[in-house]
Amino acid sequence: MNSSIHPFDAAIAFEPQGEGQWQGHTSAAYANMVGPFGGVTAAQALNAVLQHPELLGEPVALTVNFAAALADGPFEVAARPARTNRSTQHWTVEFAQQQQTVLTATAITATRRRTWGADDEPMPAAPAPETLERADLRGRVEWFRRYDMRFAHGFFPPAWDGKERDSLTRLWVRDDPPRPLDHCSLTALADVFFPRVWRRRATMVPIGTVTMTVYFHADAAQLAATGSGHLLAQARAQAFRNGYFDQTAQLWNQQGELLATTHQLVYYKE
Amino acid sequence: MNSSIHPFDAAIAFEPQGEGQWQGHTSAAYANMVGPFGGVTAAQALNAVLQHPELLGEPVALTVNFAAALADGPFEVAARPARTNRSTQHWTVEFAQQQQTVLTATAITATRRRTWGADDEPMPAAPAPETLERADLRGRVEWFRRYDMRFAHGFFPPAWDGKERDSLTRLWVRDDPPRPLDHCSLTALADVFFPRVWRRRATMVPIGTVTMTVYFHADAAQLAATGSGHLLAQARAQAFRNGYFDQTAQLWNQQGELLATTHQLVYYKE
Numbered sequence: 001m002n003s004s005i006h007p008f009d010a011a012i013a014f015e016p017q018g019e020g021q022w023q024g025h026t027s028a029a030y031a032n033m034v035g036p037f038g039g040v041t042a043a044q045a046l047n048a049v050l051q052h053p054e055l056l057g058e059p060v061a062l063t064v065n066f067a068a069a070l071a072d073g074p075f076e077v078a079a080r081p082a083r084t085n086r087s088t089q090h091w092t093v094e095f096a097q098q099q100q101t102v103l104t105a106t107a108i109t110a111t112r113r114r115t116w117g118a119d120d121e122p123m124p125a126a127p128a129p130e131t132l133e134r135a136d137l138r139g140r141v142e143w144f145r146r147y148d149m150r151f152a153h154g155f156f157p158p159a160w161d162g163k164e165r166d167s168l169t170r171l172w173v174r175d176d177p178p179r180p181l182d183h184c185s186l187t188a189l190a191d192v193f194f195p196r197v198w199r200r201r202a203t204m205v206p207i208g209t210v211t212m213t214v215y216f217h218a219d220a221a222q223l224a225a226t227g228s229g230h231l232l233a234q235a236r237a238q239a240f241r242n243g244y245f246d247q248t249a250q251l252w253n254q255q256g257e258l259l260a261t262t263h264q265l266v267y268y269k270e
Numbered sequence: 271m272n273s274s275i276h277p278f279d280a281a282i283a284f285e286p287q288g289e290g291q292w293q294g295h296t297s298a299a300y301a302n303m304v305g306p307f308g309g310v311t312a313a314q315a316l317n318a319v320l321q322h323p324e325l326l327g328e329p330v331a332l333t334v335n336f337a338a339a340l341a342d343g344p345f346e347v348a349a350r351p352a353r354t355n356r357s358t359q360h361w362t363v364e365f366a367q368q369q370q371t372v373l374t375a376t377a378i379t380a381t382r383r384r385t386w387g388a389d390d391e392p393m394p395a396a397p398a399p400e401t402l403e404r405a406d407l408r409g410r411v412e413w414f415r416r417y418d419m420r421f422a423h424g425f426f427p428p429a430w431d432g433k434e435r436d437s438l439t440r441l442w443v444r445d446d447p448p449r450p451l452d453h454c455s456l457t458a459l460a461d462v463f464f465p466r467v468w469r470r471r472a473t474m475v476p477i478g479t480v481t482m483t484v485y486f487h488a489d490a491a492q493l494a495a496t497g498s499g500h501l502l503a504q505a506r507a508q509a510f511r512n513g514y515f516d517q518t519a520q521l522w523n524q525q526g527e528l529l530a531t532t533h534q535l536v537y538y539k540e
Contacts, residue, residue, distance in 0.1 A: 060514050061481045061535045063333040065376050067353035067360040082364070082371040083337035088480065088537075090337040092362070092374055094352070101352040104362055104376050106335050108480055108535075112512040115540050118470065120437050121508035167390045200388065210358065210378055211331045213483050215516045215535045217509040238391035238520065239487040239528045242382040244330050246485045246531050248518060250508065258509045261516050263533050265331045265378075265485045267358075270385050 006179045007146060008188070011040050012047045014077060020052055022077040024095070026070055030143040035070045037143035038209050039191030041095075043184040045105040048079035049091045050184070056081075056089040057111040058220055059183045063213045064105045071097055087111045112219050121261075123252040126152040129172035129230040147192060148176040150230070156194065157202035167200040167237040169193055178228035181259075183216060186223065189231060189251060190214045190262035196237035196247050197268045205269050210244070212264040218257065226253040243267060276449045277416060278458070281310050282317045284347060290322055292347040294365070296340055300413040305340045307413035308479050309461030311365075313454040315375040318349040319361045320454070326351075326359040327381040328490055329453045333483045334375045341367055357381045382489050391531075393522040396422040399442035399500040417462060418446040420500070426464065427472035437470040437507040439463055448498035451529075453486060456493065459501060459521060460484045460532035466507035466517050467538045475539050480514070482534040488527065496523040513537060 011027035024044050026036040042064040049055065076096045083090040088110045095103035132150035154169030173192055175185060195207040218226070235249035247264045281297035294314050296306040312334040319325065346366045353360040358380040365373035402420035424439030443462055445455060465477040488496070505519035517534045 061335075063335075063376060063481070063483065065331075065333075065360050065378060068355065082374050085338065090335050090371070090374055101360070104352050104360055106333060106374050106376060106481075108335060110513070110537075112514070115511075115513050115538070116471070117509075117511040118434070119509050119511075120470065120506060164388070200390065201386070210380075211333070211376075211483075213333065213481075213533065215514075215533070217511045217514070217516070219512060236390060238531045239387075239389050241385075241387040241487045241528075242489060243380070243385050244382070244485075244487070246487070248531070248533075258511075261508045261518070261533075263483065263485070263518075263531075267380075268385070 006177065008175060008179055008185055012044050012184055014047065014051060020079050022048060022051065023074050024077050025074050026072045028142065030146055032141050032143055035072060038066060039188035041070060041103065042191060042212055043188040045093045045103060046107060046187050047184050048077045048093050049107045049109065052079050052081065054081050055109060056084060057087065057109040059107060059216050060110045061108040061213070061215050062105065062187060063211065064103065065211045066209055067104060068100065068102045070102055075102065119258045121250055121258060123232055123256040124170060124234060126170055126232055132172065146176055147173055149173050154199055157199060159202065160204055161202055163202050164200060165202065167196040169199060170232065170234045172230040173233050174228060174230045180228050181223045181226045182220065183223065186216070186251065186260055187214055189233065190249065190260055192233060193235040193247065193249060195266060196235065197240060197245055200237060200240065207266050207268045209264050209266050212262065214260055214262045216260050218259040222257065223259070226259065229254050231259065276447065278445060278449055278455055282314050282454055284317065284321060290349050292318060292321065293344050294347050295344050296342045298412065300416060302411050302413055305342060308336060309458035311340060311373065312461060312482055313458040315363045315373060316377060316457050317454050318347045318363050319377045319379065322349050322351065324351050325379060326354060327357065327379040329377060329486050330380045331378040331483070331485050332375065332457060333481065334373065335481045336479055337374060338370065338372045340372055345372060389528045391520055391528060393502055393526040394440060394504060396440055396502055402442065416446055417443055419443050424469055427469060429472065430474055431472050433472045434470060435472065437466040439469060440502065440504045442500040443503050444498060444500045450498050451493045451496045452490065453493065456486070456521065456530055457484055459503065460519065460530055462503060463505040463517065463519060465536060466505065467510060467515055470507060470510065477536050477538045479534050479536050482532065484530055484532045486530055488529040492527065493529065496529065499524050501529065
């Protein structure tokens with residue numbers, strides 16, 4: 001790896017294979033327990049749209065469906081503008097391995113104009129990141145080491161004792177090494193939470209995200225202004241039922257601006 | 271229209287055109303200001319999956335992207351199982367008019383097993399539906415008349431005076447005439463809220479939903495048990511910024527069971 005390239009940029013880089021087609025690779029730097037960290041996979045799906053020569057505007061919404069576990073190694077990427085309007089564009093994306101679909105995604109990009117605006121979900125109070133200790137996650141999965149995480153509420157349960165509690169987590173998080181925020185890294189950050197069911201049940205059951213949606217409230221200029229500082233990331237579940245739970249989450253910058261809201265549905269066993 | 275068929279079933283019915291292909295029609299009974307009520311369009315996208323001969327299991331997630339305004343009349347529907355696993359299936363759906371894509375969607379279906387479960391978003395207190403007056407929405411758009419709506423909080427602002435307030439709405443809602451709940455009608459109900467920006471700003475600006483996601487926490491048996499009673503539906507926005515706002519919403523049955531959580535991103539002008 002070229003040491004002047006941030007590991008995240010190396011992870012989401014593609015080799016062009018023709019119009020709207022690329023080859024991507026899973027990244028050892030963002031390895032999960034099995035296969036890659038889903039946040040980077042989601043960022044790669046967005047990056048396919050952003051690399052496309054017909055791109056109009058900036059991302060406003062992304063939905064990524066994890067159809068199968070990615071095997072470590074290369075995969076084929078295809079992105080297509082399904083519909084281009086005056087100021088919005090609708091995208092479909094697919095990843096394949098061994099000619100089998102492993103991921104489907106849709107995205108919407110748009111040219112945005114300044115309008116009236118307001119945040120209806122205020123940033124919750126939390127101690128400043130400098131006053132919190134960085135979580136020591138060495139020895140766990142590799143991708144944890146690519147993020148500086150400082151938990152303000154809802155870290156891993158103190159014991160895996162099956163004692164039920166709330167599903168809420170709040171943490172400050174940024175790339176490590178620091179990297180100026182953009183829509184791809186924000187997408188990955190939207191998947192940074194450990195499984196809500198582990199917190200809720202204090203029990204480590206097998207899980208897997210099946211679908212994830214990100215709504216981008218910030219444009220590129222606002223992300224650039226945010227820079228490489230910590231974001232306050234908050235996640236909780238609304239329902240756990242018969243093998244699936246949802247997660248609803250928000251990411252604010254230190255100025256209290258809500259940059260993205262995100263949701264996912266996660267499979268869990270038992 | 272056959273008077274023995276519920277208008278919702280008539281609205282989402284398709285004419286088969288070959289494997290995974292159908293013709294759908296917009297429905298005058300569910301007409302919006304311009305074109306059809308998006309909730310019925312979303313239900314039609316789900317119905318394409320449910321009609322497919324290769325269907326595995328029941329819906330757990332649906333994302334519908336409204337790529338262009340549907341013109342009143344027929345449209346072409348195509349659904350494809352992109353990936354079939356042991357207990358989950360990933361779907362892509364597209365609608366076209368005049369050979370132009372007007373809608374893209376993805377869905378996930380799954381066979382569900384009984385597991386540990388919990389609701390982390392309790393049903394808010396609200397007066398019983400019988401104690402609230404049905405909202406008189408005659409003279410507004412046609413599709414409003416297909417729903418019995420009883421607002422417990424956050425009806426239309428008392429005056430369109432630009433006075434800012436919260437973006438929260440809570441209402442009891444069911445099909446009119448009553449119809450036993452299923453995943454298609456629940457999908458439509460997930461889009462039943464008037465635009466959050468109208469409530470927040472007390473100003474009627476032009477809007478349009480660009481994407482909508484539904485997570486189904488209830489299986490067919492739980493929906494059948496819910497029957498045709500009112501659901502408590504709650505929606506609010508988290509951020510309004512530069513032409514787009516999000517909506518996060520929940521739907522409970524009268525027993526307090528969270529049946530679905532849903533999110534959308536909505537374009538607004540000015």
